[in-house]
Amino acid sequence: MRETNMKKILISLLFLLFGTSVYADCNIKSGSINILANDFPALRTFVETAKGCKGSADFKVTHSSEHNKIAVPALTANPSEFSARIAANSSIVPLMNQDLIRPLDDLVKKYGKGIQDSQLITIDGKIMAVAFMANTQHLYYREDVLKELGIAVPKTYEEVVAASEKIRASGKMQYPYAAAYKAGWNLAEEFVNMYIGHGGEFFKAGTAQPSINNAKGVATLNMLKKLAGLSNPDYLTHDSEAIKVEWESGNVALMTLWASRSGTLLDDDGDAKITAATKLTGPATVGGGNIPAATLWWDGFTLAKNRSDADAEATFRSLAHAAANKKMVADAADQAVWLIEGFKPGPKSIGVIEAVKMKAKPYPMLPQMGLMHGALGSEIVEFLQGKESAEQALKDVEAAYMSKAKEQGFL
Amino acid sequence: MPNKTFFWFFLPTGLAMILFIGLPIISTGIQSFYAQHDQVVKEVKKCDPFGCTVSIVVDQEKTSKIREEKPLGKFNGFGTYIDRNHLAIEEIGKFWNETNSFGEFVDQVTNLPFYKALIFTLTYCLFVTPNVLLLGFIIALSLNAVTRRIRGPLIFGTILPMIVTPLVGSLVLFWMIDAEGIIGANLQMLMDDPYLSLKSSKTLTWITIIIYGIWHHSPFAFVVFYAALQTVPQEPVEAAIIDGASRWQRVRHIVLPHIYPVVTFVALISLMDNFRVFEPIIGFSAEGSAQSLSWLIYDNLVNEEVILFGSAAATSMMTIVGIAILLAPVLIRTWKEFRTAR
Numbered sequence: 009m010r011e012t013n014m015k016k017i018l019i020s021l022l023f024l025l026f027g028t029s030v031y032a033d034c035n036i037k038s039g040s041i042n043i044l045a046n047d048f049p050a051l052r053t054f055v056e057t058a059k060g061c062k063g064s065a066d067f068k069v070t071h072s073s074e075h076n077k078i079a080v081p082a083l084t085a086n087p088s089e090f091s092a093r094i095a096a097n098s099s100i101v102p103l104m105n106q107d108l109i110r111p112l113d114d115l116v117k118k119y120g121k122g123i124q125d126s127q128l129i130t131i132d133g134k135i136m137a138v139a140f141m142a143n144t145q146h147l148y149y150r151e152d153v154l155k156e157l158g159i160a161v162p163k164t165y166e167e168v169v170a171a172s173e174k175i176r177a178s179g180k181m182q183y184p185y186a187a188a189y190k191a192g193w194n195l196a197e198e199f200v201n202m203y204i205g206h207g208g209e210f211f212k213a214g215t216a217q218p219s220i221n222n223a224k225g226v227a228t229l230n231m232l233k234k235l236a237g238l239s240n241p242d243y244l245t246h247d248s249e250a251i252k253v254e255w256e257s258g259n260v261a262l263m264t265l266w267a268s269r270s271g272t273l274l275d276d277d278g279d280a281k282i283t284a285a286t287k288l289t290g291p292a293t294v295g296g297g298n299i300p301a302a303t304l305w306w307d308g309f310t311l312a313k314n315r316s317d318a319d320a321e322a323t324f325r326s327l328a329h330a331a332a333n334k335k336m337v338a339d340a341a342d343q344a345v346w347l348i349e350g351f352k353p354g355p356k357s358i359g360v361i362e363a364v365k366m367k368a369k370p371y372p373m374l375p376q377m378g379l380m381h382g383a384l385g386s387e388i389v390e391f392l393q394g395k396e397s398a399e400q401a402l403k404d405v406e407a408a409y410m411s412k413a414k415e416q417g418f419l
Numbered sequence: 420m421p422n423k424t425f426f427w428f429f430l431p432t433g434l435a436m437i438l439f440i441g442l443p444i445i446s447t448g449i450q451s452f453y454a455q456h457d458q459v460v461k462e463v464k465k466c467d468p469f470g471c472t473v474s475i476v477v478d479q480e481k482t483s484k485i486r487e488e489k490p491l492g493k494f495n496g497f498g499t500y501i502d503r504n505h506l507a508i509e510e511i512g513k514f515w516n517e518t519n520s521f522g523e524f525v526d527q528v529t530n531l532p533f534y535k536a537l538i539f540t541l542t543y544c545l546f547v548t549p550n551v552l553l554l555g556f557i558i559a560l561s562l563n564a565v566t567r568r569i570r571g572p573l574i575f576g577t578i579l580p581m582i583v584t585p586l587v588g589s590l591v592l593f594w595m596i597d598a599e600g601i602i603g604a605n606l607q608m609l610m611d612d613p614y615l616s617l618k619s620s621k622t623l624t625w626i627t628i629i630i631y632g633i634w635h636h637s638p639f640a641f642v643v644f645y646a647a648l649q650t651v652p653q654e655p656v657e658a659a660i661i662d663g664a665s666r667w668q669r670v671r672h673i674v675l676p677h678i679y680p681v682v683t684f685v686a687l688i689s690l691m692d693n694f695r696v697f698e699p700i701i702g703f704s705a706e707g708s709a710q711s712l713s714w715l716i717y718d719n720l721v722n723e724e725v726i727l728f729g730s731a732a733a734t735s736m737m738t739i740v741g742i743a744i745l746l747a748p749v750l751i752r753t754w755k756e757f758r759t760a761r
Binding site: 076077079080081097098099101102104105107126127128129130131132133139142182190191192195214240241242243244245257304306347364370373374375378379381382386389390393395396400404407408410411412414415416417418 | 482614
């Protein structure tokens with residue numbers, strides 16, 4: 009009796025020790041894996057899953073919201089600090105510009121079993137990244153507040169403004185609207201969304217010449233200013249995390265925020281009443297347009313060029329394991345909108361799914377877009393503060409962009 | 420100390436300074452005269468989960484060839500220095516011709532990023548430095564007057580602001596002045612203005628950062644002044660007391676002249692430090708309302724996904740020139756005193 013028990017324990021121990029490698033084809037023998045990624049729950053889950061498949065390779069990860077600042081210098085070094093970088097539409101561009109990532113065609117062919125074709129990011133016929141989740145910014149609303157005041161769920165930013173004004177007039181909330189308007193990258197992203205919603209183009213077709221100083225640009229700025237006026241007066245210092253906190257404190261009834269943050273808003277932490285009343289809907293349109301004032305994003309992994317082939321192979325195998333992992337997708341269904349086979353969208357994915365249905369545009373993947381984004385982030389602030397006109401702000405953005413683009417050789 | 424001894428004393432420091440300060444500055448200087456090569460782009464098909472589009476990418480084959488030939492980039496001379504994001508010579512000329520009044524001209528110029536940053540940096544220097552000197556001196560005098568028994572803990576408390584990491588110090592204050600924070604909310608109540616926000620108003624942000632700067636830097640001035648006060652000879656002070664000099668007269672005519680060289684030293688260091696103001700801007704998330712020259716360099720290096728080495732290098736060089744200009748009067752004076760002393 010005793011002996012059989014021991015046997016059972018031994019077998020289950022052995023199973024625990026070798027189980028994963030046997031079942032998931034993760035017998036990576038050597039190499040070292042080091043991943044750079046942004047910091048939000050879905051990415052942590054993804055990297056954890058990849059870690060489960062590291063075999064006997066060395067595994068390290070850096071999760072940082074400052075990933076954009078580290079990426080280019082770290083991947084420029086030879087050998088590069090990281091063997092993989094979890095990138096998105098915008099952050100893959102500087103890596104492409106500097107030729108820092110490697111094509112993945114051979115690795116996908118060899119080890120990419122289970123990765124769907126739609127996950128592959130191909131540029132000029134070469135696979136440069138494997139996407140695993142989609143993201144966008146969309147509206148969140150407080151069902152209880154809207155119901156009480158008899159406000160319909162807003163579909164356009166004009167309705168968002170009207171609803172916010174009504175909530176403010178009711179005296180329930182002083183600053184009913186919130187969005188990440190922190191000067192810099194966040195604010196620029198809001199401009200990009202709103203400008204695309206107005207049907208604007210950032211550059212003259214086929215060139216790197218800016219073309220935002222137009223009626224659509226002015227309308228975009230005016231809408232941003234209206235929304236800012238309904239937000240906490242400190243809006244220029246609020247990033248996604250800060251407005252999440254505002255929301256959880258019950259100060260806000262309408263908010264534009266990343267879909268990837270919905271998980272933390274709807275979890276069990278915080279005031280249960282607010283969590284229960286927090287509802288998601290698609291992104292709003294603006295100015296009578298059909299496409300939403302939002303951009304679609306993918307998150308995917310890229311492999312560093314300046315790293316040995318053995319490391320690249322080990323890294324690819326462990327990440328590919330996560331990028332085709334039905335179990336992860338099922339377990340973490342409410343953390344993200346996974347692009348992986350077997351994903352069943354839940355209530356937390358409404359935002360992205362609506363955005364795709366409404367034909368939202370992806371964030372422009374142009375080599376010079378980062379410079380435009382940077383110029384927007386600092387030059388439209390004074391307009392929002394009421395210190396200059398919309399036309400002047402747009403003129404400043406174009407001028408600031410042009411100096412930078414000249415220095416970078418785009419003009 | 421004979422000059423020869425001084426030379427040997429100074430040699431290791433000098434070498435380290437050349438290696439770690441001199442050479443990087445020279446390298447930055449060279450970098451500032453170069454811009455990136457003209458980008459060779461090509462049209463390609465890009466596919467992602469949301470569909471395929473025809474778009475452009477940088478042509479790596481052609482670009483890498485050009486980069487190998489000239490790794491530093493394209494020689495740009497002073498091009499970066501005079502472009503719109505720096506000295507903006509061309510733009511200023513245009514403003515001068517186009518604007519109707521001097522006020523309008525100044526408005527236009529101060530709207531340019533470099534001048535905007537320069538004005539904040541100078542304002543910060545001009546307000547913080549004298550106040551740091553004054554406050555540091557007053558604290559040193561007062562502490563020097565309290566009984567020895569409680570002096571230790573008091574000194575420790577006074578230099579706390581300097582011990583606290585600048586970023587942490589500014590973050591603490593940042594949360595306190597939040598519209599929901601203890602200072603912010605009370606100010607709103609006091610002023611009876613629910614929309615009052617220290618963070619959204621440019622003037623109030625500047626004042627906050629300046630007050631923070633004074634708070635953070637005063638302990639340094641205090642420590643140096645306090646040490647200097649210990650060296651003030653007691654005889655002339657006692658003689659002055661017998662002669663019936665008031666406390667103010669003693670400070671004015673005996674203490675101040677005695678510690679004067681130290682005052683110059685603290686002023687120099689403070690000016691240099693303040694001209695490089697940076698951490699509070701990050702700590703207070705004040706990028707929107709206040710930019711300094713150091714912040715511009717940081718912005719060029721990290722805030723965009725494309726790193727602007729030329730821009731950052733040019734701003735760095737101009738910051739060095741700016742510090743040199745600011746320090747010139749003090750340095751010239753010290754030099755003159757040094758010569759007359761000999």
